Amino acid sequence: LEQRERVPVIIRLREQANVASLARQARATEQAAGETARVRTVVEELKETARESQPGVRGLLRDEEAAGRARNVRSYWIFNGMAATLEQEAIDRLAKHPEVESITLDETIEVPETEQRPRFPTWGLEKVRATKTWGEYGFTGKGTVVGIMDSGVDGGHPALRGQWRGRAGDEAASW
Secondary structure: OOOOOEEEEEEEEOOOOOHHHHHHHHHHHHHHHOHHHHHHHHHHHHHHHHHHHOHHHHHHHHHHHHOOOEEEEEEEOOOOEEEEEEEHHHHHHHHOOOOEEEEEEOOOOOOOOOOOOOOOOOHHHHHOOHHHHHHHHOOOOOOOOOOOOOOOOOOOOOOOOOOOHHHHOOHHHHO
């Protein structure tokens, strides 16, 4: 970093909630008091871990803010850490703090488009000799209307998205 340049970072603390123990506790709470109690148990434990372990690092970040080397400091209980925009000197001080596990750039990662590979027939299609019908007779099912008796169909699924009759908004014609 150049002098006075700031970068957005994510700071993760060493202290984390014991996930295995928390899962057991949440399941027991759910059995005793229901799903809402299970969720409340998990959230309260994560918040408690953050409350107990973040003050030292938050204090260091307050000092860095006062010195003008940090800004946009935000605490997160969901992963027990913080986000901030820091200068190099502040990053160096944080990296030496015993309660800090890691400091990474806070950046959006773009996943590149992938090429779809051809899908090979499943054993069921082989069993009914569909591939032979496709190859020898050219029957692929194109133009055929397929009816489904189910509790619901995901018309947005990639295999159906461009073919589902209800995609144009006339779902009544799709029943």
